[in-house]
Amino acid sequence: MRIGDAAAAAGTTPRALRFYEERGLLPPPDRTAAGQREYGPEAVNRVRVIRALLALGLTVEDLASRSHRLDLLAADPPRSCASEGDFGPDTFAPVVEQRLAALDAEIARLTRLREALARHAGAVTP
16 A cells, blocks of 8 residues: 555554654565555554554654564564563563653652642742
């Protein structure tokens, strides 16, 4: 299917597909004789996985570092990106742990900011 159809099937835009391709998240698709991109169902499934992982808070850079593992998640049914007990540098575990630590730090920062604002608001008299 052409880029517009593939993008619509994956719930995104043609521009996003080109961006994922540029960043190494999506392998370069086959081309027609006229040079137009042709995507198969595997690419559409992979884009759905990419979008789901981005929605969970992972970054494009996070995914690019493990792009060779994305097809495992795009399989039907999804396969694990790691062997049981395998949390080596090639799995998503280190990336997820780093992202969770960043989220925890941001939550702590926002909590301190909220508390400071609440204290200040309580000290202000109308």
